[in-house]
Amino acid sequence: MAPTIPDPSAQAAPPPVAQAGRVEAHGIDxxxxxxxxxxxxxxxxxxxxxxxxxxxxxxxxxxxxxYVAMMRVYRPAEVPRG
Structure with a gap:
């Protein structure tokens, strides 16, 4: 199995800016x-x-x-109008 950590001396140029659809080269490295x-x-x-x-x-x-259930059960006292 090949090592996942790239060899710094073997790297040429940095890869281009990330583009949609490219696979991550480093993973969690x-x-x-x-x-x-x-x-x-x-x-x-x-x-x-x-x-x-x-x-x-x-x-x-x-x-x-x-809140709605409590308002149905415990209705406030109605104020008489008039």
């Missing part, structure tokens, strides 16, 4: 500084998606359902 590109702010969507889950929307729906 160390990425040399010469091949790194992009900025941290470009990863915001990835970081935000990793932290997003369904607990907030589900919590809001459950809270609203409990």
């Amino acid at each position: 160390f990425i040399p500084d010469a091949e790194r590109h992009g900025r941290a702010r470009e990863l915001f969507a990835v970081w935000a998606a990793g932290g997003a889950d369904l607990s907030l929307p589900v919590g809001i729906l459950v809270s609203a359902a409990v």
Whole structure:
């Protein structure tokens, strides 16, 4: 099996900028500084998606359902008009 860590002396030119459909060459190996590109702010969507889950929307729906159910059972006293 071939080693996954590239030999620095055997590398010619850095590969072109990442394009859609290209296969990742390094996987989880160390990425040399010469091949790194992009900025941290470009990863915001990835970081935000990793932290997003369904607990907030589900919590809001459950809270609203409990509130509606309680208002049906414990109706506030009606104020007489007149």
